[in-house]
Amino acid sequence: MELDPATLEQTAVYKILISSVVPRPIAWVSSIDAEGIRNVAPFSYFMAITDNPPTIAFSSSPRAAAPGAERGKKDTLRNVEATREFVVNIVDDALAEHMNLTSGDYPPEIDEFALAGLTSAPGVKVKTPRVAAAPISMECKLARIIPVGNAPANLVLGEIVYFHVRDDIYDAATGRLDMHRLRPVGRLCGNLYTHVHDIFEMKRPGTTYRG
Numbered sequence: 001m002e003l004d005p006a007t008l009e010q011t012a013v014y015k016i017l018i019s020s021v022v023p024r025p026i027a028w029v030s031s032i033d034a035e036g037i038r039n040v041a042p043f044s045y046f047m048a049i050t051d052n053p054p055t056i057a058f059s060s061s062p063r064a065a066a067p068g069a070e071r072g073k074k075d076t077l078r079n080v081e082a083t084r085e086f087v088v089n090i091v092d093d094a095l096a097e098h099m100n101l102t103s104g105d106y107p108p109e110i111d112e113f114a115l116a117g118l119t120s121a122p123g124v125k126v127k128t129p130r131v132a133a134a135p136i137s138m139e140c141k142l143a144r145i146i147p148v149g150n151a152p153a154n155l156v157l158g159e160i161v162y163f164h165v166r167d168d169i170y171d172a173a174t175g176r177l178d179m180h181r182l183r184p185v186g187r188l189c190g191n192l193y194t195h196v197h198d199i200f201e202m203k204r205p206g207t208t209y210r211g
């Protein structure tokens with residue numbers, strides 16, 4: 001099958017792209033608006049960019065709109081623009097259903113922590129609360145927002161200024177997090193997800209790898 005995105009409907013391109021780049025990690029982004037209303041929503045256009053300084057990015061597409069109507073910004077993007085900070089929480093098996101609940105198209109005045117039955121915990125270096133039950137939360141200060149493409153999508157880059165890591169997954173001997181205990185959830189396409197329960201090891205050639 002040969003597929004030229006220039007000749008395809010946008011939805012068809014979206015489906016092929018999100019089926020090809022799999023599994024994707026999920027940034028479960030908490031944010032607050034200028035009045036302090038709490039928001040949390042998942043974004044799987046999500047990646048780590050560099051560790052010096054630790055920087056991650058997620059992309060917010062425009063909100064879906066009725067045909068002919070203008071597509072506005074999602075609440076998360078508006079909040080990050082207003083406060084210049086956010087928290088990325090990692091979703092594990094136990095939190096998957098809660099994460100899914102927070103992906104609904106709710107008006108900005110809805111507190112999505114309350115809606116999804118989530119307890120928040122205060123940030124240390126940001127005013128934005130984190131998801132208390134998340135195994136990892138990364139407090140971020142906005143580094144920059146880059147509009148990309150025609151819609152456009154907005155790529156939000158954040159510098160991590162504080163990590164919260166659940167004690168039982170931090171291995172002090174290696175400095176790594178225990179992948180068997182973390183149990184993160186990955187996004188596939190459509191309504192499909194994957195668990196990370198089947199882990200294997202491959203040593204790199206050479207001895208210089210620092211990870």
Ligand SMILES: Cc1cc2nc3c(=O)[nH]c(=O)nc-3n(C[C@H](O)[C@H](O)[C@H](O)COP(=O)(O)O)c2cc1C
Nearest residue numbers: 041042043044045059060061074075076103104105
């Ligand atoms: C697993 C998952 C991943 C998602 N990834 C993205 C994404 O990368 N970019 C995006 O714009 N929306 C994504 N969404 C949809 C948003 O979560 C959804 O539009 C949400 O309502 C945005 O909330 P907000 O308006 O409070 O920011 C995703 C939804 C799910 C369930």
